[in-house]
Structures are given as structure tokens and as C-alpha cells.
Amino acid sequence: MPPKAAPKSKQAPKGKISRQAGKSGKDGDDMTDMGDTDGDDWMNTKTLVKPDDQLDLNEQELKEEFTRILTANNPHAPQNIVRYSFKERQYKQTSHVDQLAIHFALDGNMLHKESDEAKRQMAKLGIPESGEVAGSEGGETTPAAAAPAEGEEGKDEAKEGDQREDAATPGPSAAAKGEKLTNQFNFSERASQTYNNPYRERGTATEPPPRATFSSNVTQWEIADAYHEDFEKQEKSKEKKTIPGRKEEEKTRKKLTITETQGDDISRISKATKIVERMVNQNTYDDIAQDFKYWEDPSDEYRDNEGTMLPLWRFSYEKAKKLAVTSLCWNPKYKDLFAASYGSYDFMKQGSGMILFFSLKNPSFAEYIYETDSGVMCLDVHPEHPYMVAIGFYDGSVGVYNVQKKEPVHRCTAKNGKHTDPVWQVRWQKDDLENNHNFYSVSSDGRIVHWTIIKNELLFEDVITLTLPNGAAEGPDGTKVNTIGCGTAFDFHRKNDYLFLVGTEEGKIHQCSKAYSSQFLDTVDAHNMAVYKVRWNPFHPRIYITCSADWTVKIWEVSSKTTADKSESTSVEAQTKKPLFTFDLNNSVGDVAWAPYSSTVFAAVTADGKMFVYDLNINKYEPLCEQMVAQKKKTKLTHVEFNPKDPILIVGDDRGNVTSLKISPNLRKLPKEKKGAPPMDPKQKEDNEIAKLDKILSMVREPNEDKK
Helix, strand or coil: CCCCCCCCCCCCCCCCCHHHHHHHHHHCCCCCCHHEEEEHHHCCCCCCCCCCCCCCCHHHHHHHCCCCCCCCCCCCCCCCCCEEECCCCEECCCCCCCCCCCCCCCCCCCCCCCCCCCCHHHHCCCCCCCCCHHHHCCCCCCCCHHHHHHHHHHHHHHHHHCCCCCCCCHHHHHHHHHHCCCCCCCCCCCCCCCCCCCCCCCCCCCCCCCCCCCCCCHHHHHHHHHHHHHHHHHHHHHHHCCHHHHHHHHHHHHHHHHCHHHHHCCHHHHHHHHHHHHHHHHCHHHHHHHHHHHHCCHHHHHHHCCCCEEEEEEEEHHHHHHCCCEEEEECCCCCCCEEEEEEECCCCCCCCEEEECCCCCCCCCEEEEEEECCCCCEEEEEECCEEEEEEEEECEEEEEEEEECCCCEEEHHHHHHHCCEEEEEEEECCCCCCCCCCEEEEECEEEEEEECCCCEEEEEEEEECCCEEEEEEEECCCCEEEECEEEEEEEEEEEEECEEEEEECCCEEEEEEEEEECCEEEEEEEEEEECEEEEEECCCCCCEEEEEEECCCCEEEEEEEEEEEECCCCEEEEEEECCCEEEEEECCEEEEEEECCCEEEEEEECCCCEEEEEEECCCCCCCCCCCCCCCCCCCCEEEEEECCCCCEEEEEEECCCCEEEEEEEECCCCCCCCCCCCCCHHHHHHHHHHHHHHHCCCCCCCCCCCCC
């Protein structure tokens, strides 16, 4: 702080003070007046001068620290320098940018004291050669050279002026001890830089494997001779003694028998090749696999009553392109594996059939392929033994295949209950009391047959014959012949396995029981044309759905009533005569299926290549999704099946193609669970689905209808 200023009346102007100082200098008293004027200023107290715009801060705010981090990065340094890399032979962006910024640089020079230039300068300055360069040359004085410099200072000043005034003069104590004093104005800067190793490239080339070109002609005789030679070598390696009487017999057997080698090279690496094939397919169809796992249609957020189906993989086989997909069934254990049967619905174009097993992990080729002599019209995979598949053929026979074997394990013939018309559907049932596998079949000959596998035999038993209620018709000779209905589809109840429904070509739905083989429990005139599919609802025990060639899909309900028998009273289900819902799809409906995740969602496919998805909980009259699935014109969709685990379904057509589609979120809405509530068990979920469907059905039920 500056000293406190004197009052204006006593303070003298600067001009007067200067004149007084000059006058006092002549009298021999230096600066006496000035001392009297300003000598007492150091005794005055110092005061702080505060600017007008300074902030008023308290002690806590003054003690607060504000940390600022200073970095050594140069803000003006470029960030995207591109240089050519000779190692990689391409231009690359360098990651290292020099952040050094030079603010001041001064170039100087230093001479070695023994050099010629240094000796000339020392001689010019009068410094002996034993001394060091001092002063302006940046050297240091030694004690030997310091003494004459101190004694002859006056002479040197007269000759050289002020050139020696800047030299450092050591004290007497330092000179006596002979210590070397450093010049504080002399400094040296040293820097070192490490050597950067140059980039090097090393490459090695292995020797190519030896190659040989081999060519030969192969005939059947040469192959036979090679097999004979190999067989003889195997016989010799066994080193077993043979009975002398059998030598001629063995020679004859060697000539007539051709044996195969111990193992096929392809079969040894079949598992590894299958894994590699799946890896290649996963990379090839990676975008489809990502859509299958993660894609959700974002447009569903902006439309509540509509949904879409995203096409995923398309499964086909070259030899099955001229056949129609007659049945689809997912494997109950491996959720990514499904079976498809191939045949022909045209009576004039009958031929061979096929059974193919496809996996979502390998959409390019079938996992298992089975060719049959007759068209395969239906199949069903055993729910507990997924390697067993029941098959129904166009020629009326049924069979059981083991996936691990190429040929059927069991197949019926005309001697043991073969149907006389095509078998349209087969269905496995629970094992009987003796733990024997059994299944049912329905055919156009009007018979529903129960097949049981006992040891190595396939036994049959006729459960019921589908007779028409109009009575017997008269033959040409006047005899009465019973008219028989043609069965096309059937389905067993989920809980009461003795109860099942049968659809016929006449459009009727018969309710049957395994205990009654002579009559139906009830019959409904459901459609005007053939019934193609009938299915029970997977949640509600009294609701089922049917589809027909008359372009309609209908939902029915059975009501409970008690009928008295002569021996005992039995509770059966009596059907409602009118459907609860009827949907017209403007074309023949080939198949219909309930969704496994909701009691109100079902899908149907038609002969014009379209697929319809309904949700009764959202819209009871219009489909949420109506989408063209067939890629070519005049392609008929034949079957549809939901995946029991993933939100996808598969659709088959009459050109041998199976298309998989992903269901959008609007088509699989589930009731929202309450926050903090524990997860529902399957029983609670089933009860909720039944209540949801009952709430919808209560709006369309007749008032006088018996509701349970």
C-alpha cells in the first residue's frame, strides 16, 4: 500500500521539491528538506484501498477453494492428421499429436577452451591459458586469475573500460581455500531423445504340400475285386483257425459276398459337419436370426387394433416342391424342431410322399428325410417320446416311425385293419394300463380306429363307425345298405380324454365317447361343406373351433347336462346348436389353430394365400391381421401351427414350402400383472384365461342357455 498522503495545504508541488533539493546540494547537506518532508511517512498506518466493483464475501466464501485443472494439451494442435503407413501400405489417422508449443527460443554458442577461437579470445582479453573464460563468454574465474585482477583493477579500467566490471570476484576466504565458485548467470540446458526403432516386417512361407495327379477308370468288376481283397485281408488279420470241413464253404461265400468296409468316412464326421453347417447358416441368415430374437414392430405402438406378421425363414426341399404340405407338428421336447408331411390332395396326381424334419437352426436343409411309397396325409409326434411319429397314408395304412431309423417300425396292411380310404388325421393318446403305446386314426371310410403297439405287433380296434342319420339306402337289388359318413378331422378333449369330436365331409360335428361305439353323444350340422379342422380350446374346457370349405370359421360351446342310463348315470356334454361366433373369410379355409398363450387368439389360412389372426378380446368381428403369405399366385395355404414357446408360427402351402412368421406385439397381448404381485402359476393363468373368454362369451350367449 502507498503511504498516506499529506494534506493539500502542507504538500508542496513536485517542482518546488526538486528546486529545494538542488539548492541543498550546493550547501553540502544532501536532501535535508526532502527528508524533513517525507521522512515521517513510514510511521503512518497503512489502509487498504478497496475497488468499487469488488464483491463482499464472508470468511466461509473466502476459504472456499475453486479447483482448476490445467492440461498440457495444445488447443491449437490438429486432431486429424493423416499420414501414409509404409508398413500397412495405406493412409491412417495418427493417434499421436505433438502438444509442445514454444513461446521463447534463444540461440547461443559455446566454445571449447582448448579450441583456436577460444585461445584467440583469451589472448585478446589478457587471460592466461590456464584460466577460464569469464564475463561475457560465460566462463568462471579461477583463484589464480582472480588475484592479479583485483590488484590491477585501475589499469584494466583505463585500458578496457567496463569490460571487466561484470566479472565475478571471489572473497578472500574462498580464494584462500582454493574453492571453485560457480557463476550464477551461467547455465546449460541438456536434453536427450531416445532412439525410435524402425518398423520391421517379417514373413514366412511354408512349403506347399505335395500334390499328385491320379486318374483311373472304375468299373463294377474292379470294385468287386477290391472288396474281395479287403475281405481276405480282414479274414487273415483275425488269425482264427477254421474247421477243415468248412474251407470250401468259406471260399464259396467269399466269392459270392461283398462286404462293406468297417466304417464310412463321412459318418465319422457327421456330427462335426452338422455343427459347421449350422454355423455357416447362422452367418448366412444372421439378419433373420436377429429379427427372430429381438425385432418388435415399432408401429404397433401407434395402432391398437392391428398387427403384422414378419416373414422369417422359408423351409423347402427340392424333391418335395411338387407335393403339398399335408400336416405340421412341433416337437414337444425340442421347440425349434418341427415335422412336416408331404403328399397330394388331388386324386389324379397320387404318387410317393415324404416326411421332413426341419430345425430353426438350419433352415437351408432338412435334419431328417424319409421317403414313402404313398402320399403322407398326416402325422403326430408322441408327447412323451419325441422320437416316435405316427403316420397316416393316402392308401389307408398307418405306421409308426422311429426317427433314428430309416424305415417304419410298424405299418399296418390289409390283413390287420388297414383303412380303405385316405387317413386324414392321427393322434397319440396316453399309454394304457399295461403301458402300451396307442393312437387313433380317422379316415374317409367312416372308421375311427384305435391302434395299440404290443411288442412287435400293431393291433387295431374299431371305436366307432360314422353312420349317417338318414337311415339305410336301398341297393339295386332292393337290399338296404347303411350309408357311412366320411371322417376328415377329430380332436380329443384336454382333460376328459374319453371325449372327442369328429368332423365329416358332410359338414357335421359328432361328439363321441370311447365308451360308446354304437351311437354319438350329439351331432351338430356345423357347415354346409366338408369340415377340414376341429380343435378344442387349450384353456376353456367347453369351447372348440371349426373351419370348413364353405369359407367360414365357427366357434362353438357345449353345455353340461346329465343323462340317465339304464345301469348308471353318466355326465356328458351336450352341444349348443348354434355357433357363438361365425367369421366369413371369403375363401376355403384350410386350417385353424388356437394360440397357446391366449384363450381368445386364433389363426386361420385360406386357399387364396392369406392368413388371418383374430383376438376376440380386442375385436370380435374383424381380424387384427390379414396378410398375404403366399409368394406366388394361385398358391393355396394348407396348414398353420403355433410354436408352443416362441412368438412365431409356421404355415404350409400346396407347393411344398413352409414359411415361418413372427407375431407382432399387438397380436400377443397378455393381461398386465399388478406391480409387486408374485408371478402366477399355471393354474391361476388358466383360470384367468377362462374368465377372460367367459366375459366375452356372455355377450353373445342366449339368455335361456345353461351356463356353467
